[in-house]
Amino acid sequence: MDLIDIRLVQVEDAGSINAIYNYYVLSSTCTFHLEPVTIQERTEWLDGHSDRYPVIVAGCSWASLSPFRPRPAYVGTVESSAYVHYLHHRKGIGRLLMLDLISRAKALGYHSIIAGAEATQYGSIRLHEGLGFEHVAQFKQVGFKFDTWLDTVFLQLML
Ligand SMILES: CC(C)(COP(=O)(O)OP(=O)(O)OC[C@H]1O[C@@H](n2cnc3c(N)ncnc32)[C@H](O)[C@@H]1OP(=O)(O)O)[C@@H](O)C(=O)NCCC(=O)NCCS
Numbered sequence: 001m002d003l004i005d006i007r008l009v010q011v012e013d014a015g016s017i018n019a020i021y022n023y024y025v026l027s028s029t030c031t032f033h034l035e036p037v038t039i040q041e042r043t044e045w046l047d048g049h050s051d052r053y054p055v056i057v058a059g060c061s062w063a064s065l066s067p068f069r070p071r072p073a074y075v076g077t078v079e080s081s082a083y084v085h086y087l088h089h090r091k092g093i094g095r096l097l098m099l100d101l102i103s104r105a106k107a108l109g110y111h112s113i114i115a116g117a118e119a120t121q122y123g124s125i126r127l128h129e130g131l132g133f134e135h136v137a138q139f140k141q142v143g144f145k146f147d148t149w150l151d152t153v154f155l156q157l158m159l
Contacts, residue, residue, distance in 0.1 A: 004093060006100050009055035009062065014042040017055075017062050020085050029118040029150055032143045053078070054104050056097065060085035063097040065105055068114050076111035082127075094127050102131065105159060112158045118143065119151035128155045 009017070022036040037045075049055045055064040063082035068074050080101050084093045105113050115133055117124040129135070133155035141149035 004058045006058045020083050030121045060088045061093050079114045115155045117153050119153050133157045
């Protein structure tokens with residue numbers, strides 16, 4: 001896929017973002033949420049994403065830059081997320097979303113992007129590796145979902 005219409009989120013997108021995301025909450029270890037996100041929670045999350053923390057949408061997908069950790073010295077580091085509707089995988093959408101986020105992160109002056117993935121989420125890990133992210137950490141059994149302890153892999157792209 002060469003082109004998709006990527007735009008900044010609007011508050012009205014909260015429902016479609018949740019529709020894409022909550023499928024994974026109930027079916028996948030790619031998110032460590034255990035219960036579906038409500039519209040109120042999503043709206044509050046969107047409110048917390050100012051111009052410095054963009055959320056982008058493109059039809060059946062969305063992606064975001066969020067603070068990595070709250071203490072002030074982490075201000076140059078952001079954490080990325082990307083979610084493509086489960087019926088639209090492997091069409092190049094996730095890669096285009098991430099390229100857009102990387103470009104925005106550079107324009108905003110960030111120093112690096114961190115992406116977290118549950119250790120068996122090989123598609124997500126390959127996506128990030130293909131964009132130049134390096135595997136920098138694996139935390140053992142930090143999550144527990146579907147009766148299983150889960151590792152988290154952190155991948156980092158220096159900008
Ligand atoms: C991870 C995710 C965003 C990838 O989006 P996508 O649109 O399917 O990915 P793309 O088609 O852009 O794939 C780009 C590259 O990533 C890799 N990749 C993506 N999905 C893969 C999979 N299931 N298995 C192996 N490699 C995969 C491939 O290298 C692929 O290039 P190729 O198709 O030319 O081989 C999507 O699978 C998704 O939404 N998953 C659930 C949420 C999630 O895990 N998000 C990431 C963590 S926040």
